[in-house]
Every structure is written in C-alpha cells, then in structure tokens.
Amino acid sequence: MVVCCCLGRTATWVSYQLKIHAQKYMRSPLIPEMATQEVQLNETLAHLKSESESLKSKLEEERAKLHDVELHQVAEKVEGLGQFVMKTRRTLKGHGNKVLCMDWCKDKRRIVSSSQDGKVIVWDAFTTNKEHAVTMPCTWVMACAYAPSGCAVACGGLDNKCSVYPLSLDKNENLAAKKKSVAMHTNYLSACSFTNSDMQILTSSGDGTCALWDVESGQLLQSFHGHAADVLCLDLAPSETGNTFVSGGCDKKANVWDMRSGQCIQSFETHESDINSVRYYPSGDAFASGSDDATCRLYDLRADREVAIYSKESIIFGVSSVDFSLSGRLLFGGYNDYTINVWDVLKGTRVSILFGHENRVSTLRVSPDGTAFSTGSWDHTLRIWA
C-alpha cells in the first residue's frame, strides 16, 4: 500500500513532466506513439492507485462493522493479578560486545546467544557455564536459533546467510569446520527459526522477503514476498497442525503467511513505526507486536483486527522484543530504555517494570516451560529472570 501511494505520487509527477514533454513531442509528427503510450501508462497507474485506495477504505469499513467491545472492557470481570516479583536469577557474562539475539533449547535450560563481535555461545543457563562457542566470519550476528532436537544451532546476520552448526559432545572439536550454509539472501538476515524439525529453517531478511529452506540440501522450499521494506522478525504458529507464521517489518505491517502456498493471508497495519518483534499468543489465535513507536499491540486473528494497545505516557523508547508467559496472561516487553515492562494482557495495564540492564534490551524470550525468561542486552550480558 505504501509502495502504491509512493508510486501514485511519482506517477502524478511523471505524468506532469510527460504532459509538458508530450506537448513538445506532439508538435513534431515524428514520435506520436510514445506520447500516447505514456498517457496510457499514467492512466493505468492512476486507475490502480484509486482502486487500491477504495479497497483499503472498504476493508476498514468491514472491519469496523464487526468491532463490538474492547478487550479490557470484557476483561473487567477477570480477577486482578497480585503482587508481582521477578528478579534476576542468573547473569551470563562472556560476550565481548552487544548481545543481539538468543534462543532457548527445548530442554528448558540451555540457551544460544549471538553478539555483535561475531561470537555465538551456547550456555547451560542453570549453571551459567559456557558449553560451546563459535566465531562467525561476520560481525553483527542478528539471528540465532536452537534446533528442536538440541543438536544444532543456526545463526546469521550481516553475511546475508543462515548457517547451521551441529553441536558435538566433544568440546574440543572445532564447530566452525562442520558449518553448513543453508539460506542465502540479498541483504542482512534479521531472524531465523527452525520449524518443528531440524530439517527446515524459516528466515527473514532485510531484503524484504521471508523464506523456508531445507537444511540438508540448502534448497529453497518456499519464499514469501509482500513486505515493502526490511522484515525484522518472525514467529511460527504454536499449534501442531498449524502451517502459518507471522512476520513484522519496517513497513509497519505485520503479515500472516500460509507456509504451504506462500500467500499472505492476513495483514495488519496499525503501528506508527517499524515493528521489531512479533510473537504468537500461546493458543495461536492472536499475536503481539512490539514497535519503535513505544507501544505493544495485540492482534486477534479470528476478529482480524487489533484488540489492545499496551502503552504509557512515560514510555517513549521503542520495544525491541516481546514474549508471552505460558498462559498468555502476561506480556513481557524488552525496551530500548534498558528496562523490561510486564503487561497484563487482558486488562491492558502495566503490572511491573524491571530494572537491571545497563544498556538496551535487544532480545527477550520466555523459556519453553514458562518458568523463567531470558533477556540479552547491549551491555554485553544476558540475564535470566524468574
């Protein structure tokens, strides 16, 4: 839509210029065809532009018809949450530069984290021991993921690739030797995630596309086009039968995709700035997004609209990362003002603010069993909160 409007504007400018030039050309009998062709092109563009505008307004109309009550109104009868106390239980030190991304292993205690200096470290967060370390050939490793089996990690960033490293039990073995390059994009890799198996990886990139890859062969299984700018984040639907994922980008849009067909099945554009993080609600019927406009928003997939906004006048820094607690009652947001805000999803109020990091919180994930959540920050450390 944004591209359409841009095109529309350039179209009007182009048409104006062409009119002037067309008048010149019309006088000379040599190139009359070109002039008419240009005029036709302008008409098509203008027609497309008006059609897209009318479609957009019709969509908003239909959505408004179904809108009855706000989530927090319905949630008034729900019991309030009691005193909320969460503290840092573990601090993981070892990265030499900003921590950019992290992911939990399915065993609920191991994590993989990546940083700006190219290092990817696998920790046993419970004991705070480092188990593996890999140095990537590029800096700014912005994405990392743990395989469901716990036997491999994937990471990537400014090298435009996603590489998979199998983790061996032998600590002395050089992991970099077994590296496998899976994904190839034309711009930085912003996020990656394994699907339910070790054999497929879903990636999103600064080139505006997402893609599904077969790990073993490196083959592209499906690509997803539709974002008009960099795609910054993605999340897979949690259900066993689900075949969808949601992505958020710098075009302020959050798109829901069907993995089988590659089509965008739903799209939401209510944020005022880049969407840095998207995460599904545990039931898979909704998802939350965090953006540079300092708000988190909840979108319901069945109602096809935004149902809640989590914001406060005193919060003016963007959200870098969001995640839900196991029941979906709490939404944790990592912010660029070095804090973590905990929101009551149903009532829309802030339950707690957590201090501790000394620089931006760049990544936040809740553990697979919900007992703790981990944050990574530009202050070179990771913290486990419970």
Next chain:
Amino acid sequence: MKQRAEGKYERYVNEALEPSRVVRQENEPCRFINRKKNSHIFVLLQSSPIAPLTLSPRYLFVPFQMEEVIARMQEEKNGIPIRTVKSFLTKIPSVFSGSDIVQWMTKNLDIEDPVEALHLGTLMAAHGYFFPISDHVLTLKDDGTFYRFQTPYFWPSNCWEPENTDYAVYLCKRTMQNKARLELADYEAESLARLQRAFARKWEFIFMQAEAQAKVDKKRDKIERKILDSQERAFWDVHRPVPGCVNTTEVDIKKSSRMKDPHKTRKVRLMSRLMAKTSREKGKSLTNNALFSPESSLIGYTEQYLEYDPCLTPPDPSNPWISDDTTLWELEASKEPGQQRVKRWAFGIDEVLKDPVGREQFLKFLESEFSSENLRFWLAVQEVKKRPIREVPTRVQEIWQEFLAPGAPSAINVDSKSYDKTTQNVKDPGRYAFEDAQEHIYKLMKSDSYSRFIRSSAYQELLQAKKKVNASPFSKLLLYSKFVFLFQIKIKGLVLTASLCILCFTEK
C-alpha cells in the same frame, strides 16, 4: 581565510544561543521544530564542514518523543522554573535542579515511582537534552545538583556525526582557555594526546581553527560564554562519552543501513499484491456473528492455563531458577505423568498430541480398541513433513502403501474427494501430499477417538492416581537409619540398614 572561519563560527554561536526555549506552534502537523537545517559549524579549512544530516522523520521517532517532553518542560506556564543562581562572587545562569525535574515528571508524565522518573531523566540526560553543569557524567540526581537545557542546535535529532578532527579542534581550543574550571579531565587529556599523534600532519590547521574559535569566544559576553561552553561540553560528553559510560549515539545497524538510503524502494510486483488483496476481500466470509466474541476466547484460554503458568502460580515442588532444585524438570522427564499434566490432556486434542507421554497413552488406548491406524497415519504424515526433502518421495510411497493403497494393511477411512486428491498428489510427491487426508483424519480423531479416550477408564485412572512421593534413595536411607538408631539395635541395625540400602537401590 581566518576571517571567513571566524565569521561562520560567529554565526553558529549566535544561532546556538538563540532558541534555548522552544516555542510550540499551534496545529503543527509534523514533528519538526523550525530551525535552519543547513547552518554549518566548525568550518575546517581543508575538509568539508560538518553539518547535521537531513533525514526523513520516520527514523527519528525516539528523539521526537523526547523533544516533545523537553518542549513541555520548557513551557512558560507549566514547565520547569529556570533561574539564575547567585553564588559567591559569580552568577550561575539559566539552571534548574535535579529534584525540579523529578517533581515535574512525576506530576506531568503519569509516573508513580520516583525511581522510574530518575531512570527516564537519566536517559534524557544521556541523550544530551539537559546536562549537569559541573560533571562530565550525564546522569540525573534527585537533589540540588544544577542542570541546564541543551540548545536545540545540538539535539540528537539533527543527526550529528562529528569527526575526530572536530573533537581535536575542540580539545585544542580548551587548552587555550586558561581557566581552572575548564581544565581537561584525564580522559580528555589522553584523547588529545592520541589525536595529536593521529593528526600530526594536519595539526597546524587544527591549531589555527582552535585559535580562530577561541578568539571569537573571547569577544562574547561572559554569561553567554558560560552557557555556550557548558552546552558545547555537554555535546561532546554525548558524542565522546566518559570511558565506562553508555554511548547513546550508537545505532542499531538494521536501522542505520536504511538511514543512509531512506528512499530505497523495493521492486514489489504491484499487480500481484493488488490481486491478492481483491481475492482476500471476496473470499473472506464475513462472519457477522454477534455471539462470536474473540476477546472471550482469549480470556477463557488464560483462565484455563492460569494454574500451569509458573509466573502466576508457583510450580510444584518449586521453580528451579529460584530454588536451584531441578526436581520439577526431573519429574517432567519421567515416564509417569503427574495429575496436573494428565488433566491438561482433557483441554483439547492438541494437548495430547503435543505431549509425548500423552501421545503414547492415546496410542495405547486406540490399539486396545483396534483403531490405531488413524493416529499412526497422522503421526507418520507429521514425520514426513519433518524429513529432509530428499527423503520425502520414498516416505510418501511408504505411507501410501501402508495406509491408503487398495488392500493396505492399516487402511484408513477417508472421504472420496480427499482420496482422489491424494491419489493425484502421490504421483508427484511433495511434503504436503497428504494434507487433505490428514485434515480429514484429524477432524475424525477430534470428534470421535479423542472424546472416547477422555471418557475411557484408562485415562480416568491416570487422572485419579495419587501423586507418588518421589523421595531420593538418600532420604529414604536417612529415615530407616533413624528408626534403627532409636531402637538401639547396633549390629543388627547395621545389618538392617545395609540390607535396606540394597533394597532401596534395587527398588529405584
């Protein structure tokens, strides 16, 4: 040339001093604050003048938010009172105290906790919107420490990227001002020495620049000079922070790469996007069902899972991260499911399929009814989707032979439409060859087999099973040995405990 340099520097000084109070205009549509965009400062003789970069406002969200707050702070009526403080022999112009800021924020920004106000204030100081007049470290203290507003010229939204040569000129100029209070701090002296080595060949020009600027400064009014000096120092405290302090000018590379090329458009296939949108419009069945309330389903889900959420209900026996005891994880990994876990399987078929123990129990139950082929088919298809693409064709054939081919050993019942489609798909096997059949089988299991499983005696038994006290062998030993000691059977007791030891370990 010197005169020209002086003239330009003078103009910058005038401009920098001018709008220290921002006048908010009514009905201002965009967030830009009106000021000259292309004025230069620090004209270097041989290099291009540094100037603030002009950027599209989309990438400057946070600075604009902060600037709005600053603008409100500077308002005549409801802002922070700025005053000139008379101290021994000197006047300190244009200052306000730290506690003034905290009080204002608590009142005007909907902040209840003073800790939060302090944190936000420190961040605004660290970004350079106001600064302590007698400290290089940019933090906010809730006391009588004096602070001053930064001139809008130096605000981060102007996207300054000052070079090391500019810093060198600044430090050099500082050394020329022989006042005790303007002496270089240790880290500044170190930086100056480093820059002198780096720019050894250019140093003459740098020195000339510094001299020219110092000369202009001397002509200034004393009060103005004080203010300007402090603002310039604060500017450098942001861009060349004290070692150990956070550098707030660091940008996320994902955003900065776009800042350099904000008008980069993507070649999106316009027609296809429009087509997709129109088809979605037509295809979407507008469920105008007034009874359907998506909000209530979200509420229902959270209420159902409240007792399973460790953040809200402390887990039994304890949260490993808090108590350093991994019993919870060991219990979950064991083959015997706890009562709470079994209860969860009744929430929906997905819960049973997600939990490996649940799957096992479900399969066992179906095998007892001789109807396990549906579940086995569903599990096999899920497995295929997880295999590498190379193995898919063979696996698809195997599944076809096992479950769907005429005369298959574990024949499943699929409707004719799905069967035809699947027959077609198998000829050109992909990961989604059995999609339709799988969906049909899933619906069948959900409505039929699953509800029977939940009502079955096997499931009910698991649900009623009392929780076993899973004591470790050591504690059991302790119990028995205590018992023995009480009855003072020494040798016999020893023999007894030894045999019980063996019993314990074999039991385990």
